[in-house]
Amino acid sequence: MDSNLKTGFIGLGAMGWPMALNLHKAKLLAAAYNRTHAKAVALAKETGCLAAKDILELAKHCGAVVLCVTADQDVLQVMDALAATLKPESLVIDCSTVSAATAREAAARLSKRKIDFLDCPVSGGTEGAKHGTLAMMCGGNEKAFQRAQPILNALGKRIVLMGSVGAGQATKAVNQIAVAGIAQAITEALAFAEAEDLPLDKVIDVVGSGAAGSWFMTHRGPTIAQGRYPLGFKVTLHDKDLGIVQQMAAARGAQLPVVEMTRVHYRRLLQAGHGDEDISALFRLKRQLFKH
Amino acid sequence: MDSNLKTGFIGLGAMGWPMALNLHKAKLLAAAYNRTHAKAVALAKETGCLAAKDILELAKHCGAVVLCVTADQDVLQVMDALAATLKPESLVIDCSTVSAATAREAAARLSKRKIDFLDCPVSGGTEGAKHGTLAMMCGGNEKAFQRAQPILNALGKRIVLMGSVGAGQATKAVNQIAVAGIAQAITEALAFAEAEDLPLDKVIDVVGSGAAGSWFMTHRGPTIAQGRYPLGFKVTLHDKDLGIVQQMAAARGAQLPVVEMTRVHYRRLLQAGHGDEDISALFRLKRQLFKH
Numbered sequence: 006m007d008s009n010l011k012t013g014f015i016g017l018g019a020m021g022w023p024m025a026l027n028l029h030k031a032k033l034l035a036a037a038y039n040r041t042h043a044k045a046v047a048l049a050k051e052t053g054c055l056a057a058k059d060i061l062e063l064a065k066h067c068g069a070v071v072l073c074v075t076a077d078q079d080v081l082q083v084m085d086a087l088a089a090t091l092k093p094e095s096l097v098i099d100c101s102t103v104s105a106a107t108a109r110e111a112a113a114r115l116s117k118r119k120i121d122f123l124d125c126p127v128s129g130g131t132e133g134a135k136h137g138t139l140a141m142m143c144g145g146n147e148k149a150f151q152r153a154q155p156i157l158n159a160l161g162k163r164i165v166l167m168g169s170v171g172a173g174q175a176t177k178a179v180n181q182i183a184v185a186g187i188a189q190a191i192t193e194a195l196a197f198a199e200a201e202d203l204p205l206d207k208v209i210d211v212v213g214s215g216a217a218g219s220w221f222m223t224h225r226g227p228t229i230a231q232g233r234y235p236l237g238f239k240v241t242l243h244d245k246d247l248g249i250v251q252q253m254a255a256a257r258g259a260q261l262p263v264v265e266m267t268r269v270h271y272r273r274l275l276q277a278g279h280g281d282e283d284i285s286a287l288f289r290l291k292r293q294l295f296k297h
Numbered sequence: 298m299d300s301n302l303k304t305g306f307i308g309l310g311a312m313g314w315p316m317a318l319n320l321h322k323a324k325l326l327a328a329a330y331n332r333t334h335a336k337a338v339a340l341a342k343e344t345g346c347l348a349a350k351d352i353l354e355l356a357k358h359c360g361a362v363v364l365c366v367t368a369d370q371d372v373l374q375v376m377d378a379l380a381a382t383l384k385p386e387s388l389v390i391d392c393s394t395v396s397a398a399t400a401r402e403a404a405a406r407l408s409k410r411k412i413d414f415l416d417c418p419v420s421g422g423t424e425g426a427k428h429g430t431l432a433m434m435c436g437g438n439e440k441a442f443q444r445a446q447p448i449l450n451a452l453g454k455r456i457v458l459m460g461s462v463g464a465g466q467a468t469k470a471v472n473q474i475a476v477a478g479i480a481q482a483i484t485e486a487l488a489f490a491e492a493e494d495l496p497l498d499k500v501i502d503v504v505g506s507g508a509a510g511s512w513f514m515t516h517r518g519p520t521i522a523q524g525r526y527p528l529g530f531k532v533t534l535h536d537k538d539l540g541i542v543q544q545m546a547a548a549r550g551a552q553l554p555v556v557e558m559t560r561v562h563y564r565r566l567l568q569a570g571h572g573d574e575d576i577s578a579l580f581r582l583k584r585q586l587f588k589h
Contacts, residue, residue, distance in 0.1 A: 105493075128504070129506075129507040129508055133507065133508075140506040140507030141503070142503050162506065163502065164503075165499050165503040167500070168496070175490075176495055176500055176504065178489065178493070179486045179489055179493070180504045180507060180508070182485055182486040182489055183483055183485075183486035183504060183509035183514070184482075185482065186478055186479065186481045186482020186485060186486070187479055187511060189555050190474065190475045190476075190477065190478020190479045190482060190555060191478070193474055193478060193555045194471045194474040197474055197542070197545075197546065197551075197553065200551070201467040201470070201471070203459060203460065203464060203467055203471065204459065204460070207457050207459055208459070208471055210455065210457060211456075211457040212420065212434070212468065212471055212472045214420075214421075214432040214454065215419070215420025215421040215422075215431065215432030215472060215512070216420045216421055216422050216476050216513065216530070217420065217472050217479060217512065217513075218512040219479060219510065219512065220507070220508050220509065220511065221511075222475070238508070253489075253493070254489065254586075259489075259586040260586065261485055261489065262485065262562075263481050266558065270554075291553075294551040294552065294553065295546075295550070
């Protein structure tokens with residue numbers, strides 16, 4: 006292993022766990038840290054990597070770090086810990102979904118120690134994380150992007166440098182808008198199909214083969230048809246991401262109709278206790294439209 | 298040619314013309330009729346088929362008829378003309394998008410003369426029509442569906458019998474809901490991307506490879522990025538189809554949020570004179586959200 010690419014992974018959630026496994030398969034995983042330590046221990050047992058007790062321990066063993074955490078504040082805390090311990094010329098790749106402003110702040114905190122930073126949020130769901138087929142939207146300089154190639158190639162299939170730091174997060178915001186509207190589209194369409202007593206499996210097959218063809222119809226249609234909403238991508242997390250989108254749009258004086266509508270609907274799902282389900286649980290609300 | 302499958306084509310519009318050409322390639326096209334006769338003459342010149350002066354002349358030369366017209370009333374007028382002239386045991390395939398109720402009425406008018414009917418609306422845009430890769434959503438009995446196979450296979454790739462007469466149109470309504478929401482999703486997402494100064498070609502590439510992957514992003518994204526909205530599928534026609542959807546939903550006491558919102562937006566496009574553009578022209582409105 007190129008010792009500069011001995012990689013530490015921070016954040017072993019629904020996305021992070023399978024991503025860390027793919028780094029292991031690519032012989033790049035050196036250490037893992039997770040807030041709930043038991044998960045890091047479990048990964049260490051499976052891969053032979055170091056289960057770091059804290060970020061400082063992880064940083065000592067790595068020339069590169071990938072993180073995949075939830076909140077903007079978490080990202081910045083991790084940056085401070087990494088800035089204090091990583092060697093200069095190290096590389097940090099943040100696969101979390103946060104604001105472009107947080108990405109720029111993270112890069113600034115690391116650059117004081119001459120540590121390279123890429124914001125690199127992903128799309129493709131837990132399936133994409135597992136199969137190493139994620140779409141990866143990167144922001145940073147060309148040199149850091151080139152250095153990161155072995156790591157990125159272990160995690161994703163479509164890997165694109167969108168611009169300077171923050172451009173990855175801006176692109177992920179675009180993605181989250183598109184996913185919101187497509188989820189609205191497919192769940193509303195399938196609720197109508199159910200009300201019309203159509204065979205949903207055939208609807209998914211044929212409608213998914215035309216102009217409404219979509220990842221969401223193909224990957225979420227079958228479970229929606231069974232009234233199941235397994236993860237996937239949690240309502241709470243998408244709602245958080247759409248909040249970031251709203252802030253970014255508001256900064257440009259814009260309100261986005263699809264995003265506004267989807268957050269209203271998500272609030273209903275959250276209030277009904279469905280926040281930990283996949284976003285395809287929008288189908289619950291669409292079905293209710295037909296029940297009187 | 299199985300003389301029972303000598304096929305007449307009625308309605309040489311943006312979809313009908315390339316569909317008729319595919320019937321010709323499959324050696325099934327015998328005659329064509331179009332309200333504007335010159336188009337039928339042009340097709341006859343290209344394929345050697347008969348350019349029928351009226352539906353009665355077309356019907357005399359065919360054992361099967363495919364039609365692709367715009368309005369419910371047009372379909373029923375054509376049915377009356379066909380019922381008066383086609384031989385018993387003939388087959389009529391209606392690829393128009395109309396209500397399920399119109400499909401059932403059409404079948405009833407033909408069944409008095411023992412003529413088989415399939416409602417068979419399609420999806421996949423002009424590209425799908427041209428390449429013979431349409432998704433075809435059929436309603437009718439199994440026997441008629443089996444007889445129609447050579448014709449359907451010449452026109453489409455995914456061909457599914459959804460149920461009895463009307464089930465094809467109900468499925469197309471599902472498709473139109475899904476397309477409305479996906480068009481909303483992609484145009485809103487790309488307008489945000491433009492406002493964020495992201496390179497749209499790369500956005501389309503990477504966002505189109507993840508959970509927002511969709512026919513619409515792949516096929517309409519590149520022209521949207523150029524500020525062009527070539528057909529495709531006209532705003533006026535999709536608006537008409539969504540009107541049918543609203544009626545069908547209202548009959549079940551439901552209002553559909555994506556459909557309601559999209560018709561409001563289409564009204565704005567129609568008022569601004571953009572009704573003959575592709576539905577990706579929704580991007581015009583989404584862009585305006587960022588202009589103050």
